[in-house]
Amino acid sequence: MALHKNIDNLSDADLLQYYYNTHNNEYLGALLQRYTLLLFGTCMKYLKNENHAKDAVQQVFEKVIHELPKYKVDYFKSWIYIIAKNYCLMQLRQKQPNTLQTEVEVEHEEFRLQDLLQKENLLQHLEKAIPTLPSEQALCIHAFYLQKKTYKQIEMETGFTAMQVKSAIQNGKRNLKTMLLPHINKEA
Amino acid sequence: MINPNNITQELLQDYVQGKLSQQDAYALEQLMQNDAMLADAIEGLQQKTKQPTSIYISEINKQLKQQLKKKRKKSLWIENHNYIIVAIILMLCICIIGYMIIKSS
Numbered sequence: 001m002a003l004h005k006n007i008d009n010l011s012d013a014d015l016l017q018y019y020y021n022t023h024n025n026e027y028l029g030a031l032l033q034r035y036t037l038l039l040f041g042t043c044m045k046y047l048k049n050e051n052h053a054k055d056a057v058q059q060v061f062e063k064v065i066h067e068l069p070k071y072k073v074d075y076f077k078s079w080i081y082i083i084a085k086n087y088c089l090m091q092l093r094q095k096q097p098n099t100l101q102t103e104v105e106v107e108h109e110e111f112r113l114q115d116l117l118q119k120e121n122l123l124q125h126l127e128k129a130i131p132t133l134p135s136e137q138a139l140c141i142h143a144f145y146l147q148k149k150t151y152k153q154i155e156m157e158t159g160f161t162a163m164q165v166k167s168a169i170q171n172g173k174r175n176l177k178t179m180l181l182p183h184i185n186k187e188a
Numbered sequence: 189m190i191n192p193n194n195i196t197q198e199l200l201q202d203y204v205q206g207k208l209s210q211q212d213a214y215a216l217e218q219l220m221q222n223d224a225m226l227a228d229a230i231e232g233l234q235q236k237t238k239q240p241t242s243i244y245i246s247e248i249n250k251q252l253k254q255q256l257k258k259k260r261k262k263s264l265w266i267e268n269h270n271y272i273i274v275a276i277i278l279m280l281c282i283c284i285i286g287y288m289i290i291k292s293s
Binding site for chain 1: 200206210217221224228233235237244247249252253255
């Protein structure tokens with residue numbers, strides 16, 4: 001079967017579908033190359049070494065090439081992200097079996113402050129809750145979500161490092177979740 | 189304006205190198221709040237590497253082409269040798285049937 005003319009313009013879902021229908025590796029190659037940088041960055045975050053990250057991405061690709069034909073994958077991005085993250089965590093566990101922090105597992109919670117902000121009645125609770133956060137968290141959450149400032153702007157205004165800003169937003173979100181959960185459950 | 193369904197590798201590299209406009213940088217940071225892979229990747233890409241990231245990416249992509257070729261060759265071999273496998277099975281069946289006929293007579 002001839003290759004689709006505009007392979008670069010196809011969505012991930014379409015590329016995946018063409019791959020499942022034709023088993024043509026050109027589609028799989030195009031799809032995987034879209035994720036090379038995202039995967040390399042993800043592996044760099046966990047492994048903190050460019051050569052290890054490069055090897056990890058190659059291993060992830062190897063796994064995908066062998067596993068993808070066996071399953072019907074609907075959400076490719078989530079699927080490949082889980083494969084990469086699990087691979088990196090496995091590498092870390094092998095290197096330091098007793099010291100792996102659980103931090104990485106709780107870091108990204110499915111708490112969407114964005115959605116919350118759109119709910120009028122929760123705004124009042126949110127306004128009250130933000131000032132009760134530790135000061136650096138309140139400052140960063142306020143600047144990012146309410147004043148719509150970039151990380152860079154917040155860094156410059158507060159003197160915090162990039163890591164401190166990210167971590168303050170992350171921890172602030174987690175604390176706000178704890179504080180607002182009773183109100184969210186009431187709304188539901 | 190950033191299209192959330194089309195976050196290109198160039199866009200990520202521009203963000204990491206501080207080349208994006210404030211509006212686009214903020215839009216990307218908002219996406220990062222709900223996209224764990226994007227947030228992880230950007231954090232990882234902000235770490236220093238010995239060579240530019242683009243070199244590692246092109247090496248990985250080159251290797252990917254080899255990995256895909258290898259897989260294609262393997263599956264082609266199976267496709268091309270299907271008839272041999274069928275012939276062997278047929279011959280085995282004939283031998284077994286022949287042996288049973290000879291034994292029963």
